[in-house]
Amino acid sequence: MANLLLQDPFSVLKEYPERLTQTLETPLHTCCVQFSQGGDYLALGCSNGAVIIYDMDTAKPISMLGNKGGGHVRSIQSIAWSKDGRYILTSSRDWYVKMWDLKKPGEPARQVKFDSPVWTCQWQSNGTLGCVATVYEENHAFSIDLESDVPTVSQICDIGQNEGQGADGKSVDYGYTLVACMHPKHKDLLLTGTSKGWIKIYRLSQQAKELIHTFRFAYSNAKHMIISQSGDRIAINSADRTIRQYMLTMNDEATEFNFTLEYRYQDVINRLQWNGIFFSSNSAEYLVASTHGSSAHDLYLWETSTGTLVRVLEGTEEELLDIDWDFYNMCIASNGLETGNVYIWSLVIPPKWSALAPDFEEVEENIEYREKEDEFDQVGQLEQQQELDQAEEVKIDLRTRESFDVRGNEISFDRFVIPIDYESILMLKYWDREN
Amino acid sequence: MGALPDWCPTYSSRKRDSSTGEEVFCICKKPDSGELMVGCDGCDDWFHFSCLKIPRKYNKLVFSFYCPYCQAGVTGPGSRDGNLPKTLWRRKCRVQDCFKPVADNSKYCSEEHARGYLQGLADRVEVRGYDAALVLRQMLQNADLDAFKSLGQNGVPKPSDALAPRLFEDDARLCDLESQLRDLRDRDKPQVESQLATLVQYVTWVQAVNELLFDGSNVQAAAALSQSQKRKRNIKPKAMCGYCRDLRIPCSAQDFAPRFDEEQLSIEGVCCKLRCSRHLDWAGIQENGLRFQLETFESSEERLTLLVKIREDQLKMQFYRKMVDHGVDPQPPLLANE
Numbered sequence: 001m002a003n004l005l006l007q008d009p010f011s012v013l014k015e016y017p018e019r020l021t022q023t024l025e026t027p028l029h030t031c032c033v034q035f036s037q038g039g040d041y042l043a044l045g046c047s048n049g050a051v052i053i054y055d056m057d058t059a060k061p062i063s064m065l066g067n068k069g070g071g072h073v074r075s076i077q078s079i080a081w082s083k084d085g086r087y088i089l090t091s092s093r094d095w096y097v098k099m100w101d102l103k104k105p106g107e108p109a110r111q112v113k114f115d116s117p118v119w120t121c122q123w124q125s126n127g128t129l130g131c132v133a134t135v136y137e138e139n140h141a142f143s144i145d146l147e148s149d150v151p152t153v154s155q156i157c158d159i160g161q162n163e164g165q166g167a168d169g170k171s172v173d174y175g176y177t178l179v180a181c182m183h184p185k186h187k188d189l190l191l192t193g194t195s196k197g198w199i200k201i202y203r204l205s206q207q208a209k210e211l212i213h214t215f216r217f218a219y220s221n222a223k224h225m226i227i228s229q230s231g232d233r234i235a236i237n238s239a240d241r242t243i244r245q246y247m248l249t250m251n252d253e254a255t256e257f258n259f260t261l262e263y264r265y266q267d268v269i270n271r272l273q274w275n276g277i278f279f280s281s282n283s284a285e286y287l288v289a290s291t292h293g294s295s296a297h298d299l300y301l302w303e304t305s306t307g308t309l310v311r312v313l314e315g316t317e318e319e320l321l322d323i324d325w326d327f328y329n330m331c332i333a334s335n336g337l338e339t340g341n342v343y344i345w346s347l348v349i350p351p352k353w354s355a356l357a358p359d360f361e362e363v364e365e366n367i368e369y370r371e372k373e374d375e376f377d378q379v380g381q382l383e384q385q386q387e388l389d390q391a392e393e394v395k396i397d398l399r400t401r402e403s404f405d406v407r408g409n410e411i412s413f414d415r416f417v418i419p420i421d422y423e424s425i426l427m428l429k430y431w432d433r434e435n
Numbered sequence: 436m437g438a439l440p441d442w443c444p445t446y447s448s449r450k451r452d453s454s455t456g457e458e459v460f461c462i463c464k465k466p467d468s469g470e471l472m473v474g475c476d477g478c479d480d481w482f483h484f485s486c487l488k489i490p491r492k493y494n495k496l497v498f499s500f501y502c503p504y505c506q507a508g509v510t511g512p513g514s515r516d517g518n519l520p521k522t523l524w525r526r527k528c529r530v531q532d533c534f535k536p537v538a539d540n541s542k543y544c545s546e547e548h549a550r551g552y553l554q555g556l557a558d559r560v561e562v563r564g565y566d567a568a569l570v571l572r573q574m575l576q577n578a579d580l581d582a583f584k585s586l587g588q589n590g591v592p593k594p595s596d597a598l599a600p601r602l603f604e605d606d607a608r609l610c611d612l613e614s615q616l617r618d619l620r621d622r623d624k625p626q627v628e629s630q631l632a633t634l635v636q637y638v639t640w641v642q643a644v645n646e647l648l649f650d651g652s653n654v655q656a657a658a659a660l661s662q663s664q665k666r667k668r669n670i671k672p673k674a675m676c677g678y679c680r681d682l683r684i685p686c687s688a689q690d691f692a693p694r695f696d697e698e699q700l701s702i703e704g705v706c707c708k709l710r711c712s713r714h715l716d717w718a719g720i721q722e723n724g725l726r727f728q729l730e731t732f733e734s735s736e737e738r739l740t741l742l743v744k745i746r747e748d749q750l751k752m753q754f755y756r757k758m759v760d761h762g763v764d765p766q767p768p769l770l771a772n773e
Binding site for chain 2: 049
């Protein structure tokens with residue numbers, strides 16, 4: 001990426017992508033997309049269980065997980081990159097959750113088999129290799145510890161308190177746990193959404209898993225639950241064709257929670273379901289969603305503070321499913337239902353020539369230049385030397401990394417670079433020569 | 436008498452222009468204007484190159500020239516004894532654009548052109564990955580075309596039997612590859628194969644149980660179906676799920692069937708739900724998984740064998756380079772057969 005500071009700030013700092021700029025045509029049918037932390041790579045989960053990693057600079061596939069065995073054999077349900085970009089979690093309808101180490105992408109580093117298809121998987125944010133998975137027809141989510149070679153699985157359910165008891169002592173059926181997300185600020189908080197429209201908040205610690213809050217948002221399935229980077233906005237896409245956007249407030253100790261409904265997004269005319277939802281960065285000023293049904297081919301983007309539709313991202317000719325937003329390169333990826341291609345919307349920044357020289361001006365026609373009287377006069381040698389000396393005295397810091405990029409995204413973390421697979425290049429060369 | 440070419444006018448013995456009295460030459464009967472001419476060895480007349488349609492550049496190549504009239508026998512020796520003479524040419528230099536005659540005992544006009552021509556040929560020799568000059572030299576040494584064609588067919592030449600074990604056994608990378616290959620063949624593959632066998636066995640058991648339990652009702656259902664004109668065509672035969680985590684057969688199908696109870700969800704870890712959506716297609720998923728594993732093992736095996744071969748070739752090449760560096764002169768790699 002070119003140096004963004006040199007570009008036109010009004011284009012660079014636009015808050016959402018505007019135009020369809022790229023289509024990744026894959027031979028396999030993509031069913032979910034996920035950018036790596038810094039937006040360097042894009043992982044595509046396919047319906048046959050393959051996971052392909054695209055390099056976003058070249059828009060070419062660079063790696064396929066499990067090409068030496070141990071890949072998934074049913075469609076991928078979710079993908080999660082670790083924060084440092086070295087590990088990937090995948091969950092699939094073949095009942096497995098697998099963890100991949102991109103240093104050796106040929107085989108899964110860890111794998112766990114459940115007794116039914118796995119809906120989602122994501123990293124726990126406590127800094128260890130741990131994962132939260134939600135599984136088909138299971139009342140509770142699962143916590144998987146992936147640190148050791150043989151992962152251990154435990155149910156996330158409060159044993160101390162009787163979980164089936166509501167506030168008034170009556171037993172409550174929360175239904176199956178379908179979705180889960182970790183709170184980005186309070187690293188020990190897990191939010192889960194259930195098939196009966198409940199949100200349950202757990203506090204996870206080494207010793208116990210404590211249910212600390214429940215809240216009912218609807219009487220239907222939670223399909224997706226997302227939380228903003230700042231942790232105070234939550235959106236839930238549920239099977240009643242509504243996306244509910246809540247403001248989540250809590251006290252300092254994170255013991256009391258309050259959900260305030262801000263907006264409900266519905267397609268009032270066609271009553272369409274929403275296929276996928278995603279928040280923009282930081283405090284989530286925008287919400288983007290894809291719609292179910294063959295008539296809709298666009299992504300809708302709302303402003304979360306007013307609830308108004310501000311942009312329709314168009315350009316595709318098929319229904320869109322999963323959505324992921326790369327805040328670093330300001331692009332949104334979504335996969336099509338029919339072809340399985342991946343569409344990418346991004347910013348188109350017009351070239352700004354004045355960046356090359358500060359006094360550069362674009363002119364409509366040629367102007368004959370008239371030299372000013374003193375324009376090329378030699379300035380006093382001494383003065384010049386002094387100026388040069390001064391310029392040299394200013395120390396330029398080339399080592400300290402900035403912690404935020406122009407758009408306010410955190411960049412202080414290390415980005416893992418997927419090593420080049422020389423072996424396969426050697427093999428290709430050999431095959432070429434043989435055949 | 437031979438025929439004249441059609442562009443040539445009939446012979447005229449005129450030697451002087453009738454009006455000016457100047458001497459005239461050639462078939463055009465014009466005086467000498469300084470244009471390039473050639474003397475006929477038969478009739479001693481002079482002829483323009485342009486009139487005879489001979490390119491000027493051939494002027495150095497004329498050995499003995501006879502004009503069209505002499506060649507046709509109108510004049511010259513042919514008119515006397517009937518032996519029609521022909522123009523003779525010198526051999527031209529092999530370089531395409533050079534129209535000088537060849538030097539004695541050569542195909543070229545000069546040493547310089549000879550070198551240039553051969554260099555041009557050598558430049559056209561293009562063998563991927565090899566030095567063209569080297570290949571040419573090989574070609575010259577190997578006069579036999581078939582022997583030349585078979586060069587390099589035998590792969591990289593092998594080091595001697597005494598040296599080979601040391602060369603290969605000391606290489607960590609090669610050892611690693613070979614142990615991977617061994618693991619794959621002796622451990623991983625049989626393991627997955629046995630898992631697959633267990634699965635197949637278990638699935639047969641589940642089928643047997645299902646047959647004992649529901650065969651009758653399914654037949655009835657099918658019969659009912661045909662009576663209701665098969666309105667619900669894709670109704671699945673009634674069957675219990677049968678999924679069991681460790682695929683352990685608890686008892687024989689005959690013993691298990693009587694214990695089955697529609698109310699009970701599982702017996703000894705075997706899922707007994709009818710139309711179980713949770714474990715839907717469990718057998719298919721597991722079988723796909725195992726077969727996929729076997730497939731990747733097969734391609735891994737192929738890949739590893741190939742890598743072993745590549746590594747061996749690399750080692751052999753290194754060995755050869757070293758030999759050459761130390762002044763031991765093996766046959767050039769291209770020439771070596773076995």
